[in-house]
Amino acid sequence: MQEYHNVKLNNNCYITQQIFSSNTNTIIPIDIVLIGAGIMSATLGMFIKILKPNWTINIYERLKKPAQESSNVWNNAGTGHAAFCELNYTTQKKDGSIDINKAIKINESFEISRQFWAFLVKEKILNNPASFINNVPHMSLVWGNNNIDFLRKRFQALQNSILFYGMTYSENNQEINKWIPLVMDGRNPHQKLAATRMEIGTDVNFGEIAKQLLDALQKDNNVNTHYNHIVTKIKRNNNKWIIYVTDNNNNNAQQKKIHTRHAFIGAGGASLPLLQTSGIKEIHGYAGFPVGGQFLTTHKQNVTLKHLAKVYGQAPIYGPPMSVPHLDTRIINGQQILSFGPFATFNSKFLKNGSWTDLFSSLNRHNLLPILQVGCNNLQLIQYLIKQLIMSKQDRFNALQEFYPQAKLEDWKLIQAGQRVQIIKKNINKTKKSLLQFGTELINSSDNTLFALLGASPGASIAVSIALELIHKIFKQHINTAPWDNKLLEIIPSYKQKLDNNIILTNKIRRNTCSILKLKNIEIQQIKYLMIKQ
Incomplete structure (x- = not known):
């Protein structure tokens, strides 16, 4: 050759x-x-x-x-993943408290993405911000006493971070109705609900x-x-x-x-x-578990124009994070549409346009044991996927009606979304079983x-943080030199700094990125924040 x-x-x-x-x-x-x-x-x-x-x-x-x-x-x-509405980014500890560390990390990473995009718009490399990013409020919506208790604790925990300043919480159905009338119309008025809302969420x-x-x-x-x-x-x-x-x-x-x-x-x-x-050798012990997804979508303006929010619910028990049901406003080519899902699908392809042999050809002596261990240790997940695969058209519509009671079946079309490969890897602690990992990981x-x-997920939303990590590895000899530090600060004004707990910097960064990207901003008021935190 x-x-x-x-x-x-x-x-x-x-x-x-x-x-x-x-x-x-x-x-x-x-x-x-x-x-x-x-x-x-x-x-x-x-x-x-x-x-x-x-x-x-x-x-x-x-x-x-x-x-x-x-x-x-x-x-x-x-979803511009900023951890505003995704409940799986905040976990409940054994003592009942809520761990918000992952939410803070993801939010910081998404802020870095927004800074990079703003820089590229300023440099006329990216054009017309509305073509790729728009404000759509991010909401979490739950029902059932345990879920309501969790959301309340989550909201209270997030008040300890300035990154979530401006988030509102309500258990008042009338107030929730003002936020998402489409979701509340036709609902049992006595149903107990709880919701959080973040006005500065985005659709990307x-x-x-x-x-x-x-x-x-x-x-x-x-x-x-x-x-x-x-x-x-x-x-x-x-x-x-x-x-x-x-x-x-x-x-x-x-x-x-x-x-x-x-x-x-x-x-x-x-x-x-x-x-x-x-x-x-770094790839030894890694395997992949492919999971696809389907969404119900509608372009009907008498439906889509009544809803402006990404409304995320609670994932089913034993369901993967990508199974979290959500009713989403999407803005595509200037048109507002609505989607609901996802409904899990499974085949052996690693890409939507991949080969049926992808899964089988990826198996080898290094990862066969980890994938078998994960299969044995996640029987509930397998049962969940089987239930998803045998869902009928009516079953999917019934799930939609839990979020949109007045939905009409004829208004919605089922589409096949992308294929995702969840990470399976050998646990570095040899006394423990292999792990099925939901998230994004860089191997080198x-x-x-x-x-x-x-x-x-949240891969695309944190693409810039991942790229920065790669830049640090590829160009180690340039990192921490004045020319590179100055250039990276021009590209990412918060470079080498944390936004969390830095009100002055966070306000400055968000003010600038929102101005360039033509997005809404909520200015953090220090006195008001301290009162809320208390």
């Missing part, structure tokens, strides 16, 4: 050309390969282009267009962000984006990586070998099997030249 690069000409056409060193007659590796043209690769690519403009970047995407898998607007709920089109970033990157002569290219394996070659790629743009699929110094696998569910081909080789992102 011949080794070559596609070289961009001034007219954005490409020629195929081998690139040799004038001294050694060997191929010069490009600086980094990004696998997958979604929000993760687009974000990391933009960071690198700003900080290291001379770096060569190749992006490979298996589909014909960018952001068609997890980043696609129809394949996720579009991550696919649009990815597309705009990739369009901007494509204009750079050092960046080459290749669609309809499938990366089949990754192998070490001394101090470089060889990326094996199949070009499917013509009838005779061409095989390529690309030499690169660094590689990032941001390919959603495909990240695990690709990382396994690399042979790095020991020399910090190969990286992959595994897992699911």
Whole structure:
């Protein structure tokens, strides 16, 4: 197989050309390969282009267009995950208290994403903020004495963080009706409910962000984006990586070998099997459990215009976090729609457009035991998934009516959303069983030249924090130097600082990002905050 690069000409056409060193007659590796043209690769690519403009970047995407898998607007709920409404980000301890540490961490990370997007708007790299981010209040809604007690404690605990200043709580049905009349219309007036509401929540089109970033990157002569290219394996070659790629743009699929110094696998569910081909020991013990989702959606304006909120409920017992039911306002291409779900689906594909053999081909001697242990230890989860899979059309509609009592079946259409691969990994404590992990995790080789992102939510919302972590690993020699610190502070004004417990900084940051992104802001009043906290 011949080794070559596609070289961009001034007219954005490409020629195929081998690139040799004038001294050694060997191929010069490009600086980094990004696998997958979604929000993760687009974000990391933009960071690198700003900080290291001379770096060569190749992006490979298996589909014909960018952001068609997890980043696609129809394949996720579009929630800007800030922990305002997601109850699974706050857990109840054995003593009954509520742990809000994860909520604070996720909120801080989402604030970093908003700062980055604001910087890119200011630099005219991202255009028209309303095309990718809009204010939609975030709410939690529960019923049943235990759930109400939990939500009340959660709200009280969150008052200890300035990041959740402005959140309101109510057990008054009339007040809740003012917030979400569609949810309350036709409901039993004696039903006990509790709700929290955060006015500054957002709906985000991550696919649009990815597309705009990739369009901007494509204009750079050092960046080459290749669609309809499938990366089949990754192998070490001394101090470089060889990326094996199949070009499917013509009838005779061409095989390529690309030499690169660094590689990032941001390919959603495909990240695990690709990382396994690399042979790095850090992936030993990792497996993946694919779970899909479906949503009921409606475009009927007599319905959609009566509801402006993302209303999250409590997850079913033994259900995964992605099973949390929510009635969501989505703003897509300027149109307000409504979605409800998710309803879990299962197949062996790791991507929506993947292969039925994905799950089975990912099994090996290193991860077979962990996946079997997780299966034995999570029988209730398996039972939950089975119940979801056998749900009838009427069953799904009944679930919708718990949130929207006056719903009409003919107004709603069932759509297939994205595929997620939950992380299964061997527990580092050998005395304990393997873990089924819900969340996002970054895996890297020991020399910090190969990286992959595994897992699911809140991935897209914290893409910028993940990119920053990668930047710190890739460019260790530049981190903590004055030029880089100054540039990163320009991009992320809160860089190396925490917003929580810093009222002056939080107000300054939110004021700036909300002004640029045209979002609502709630100014934190110190005296009022201290009174609420007490």
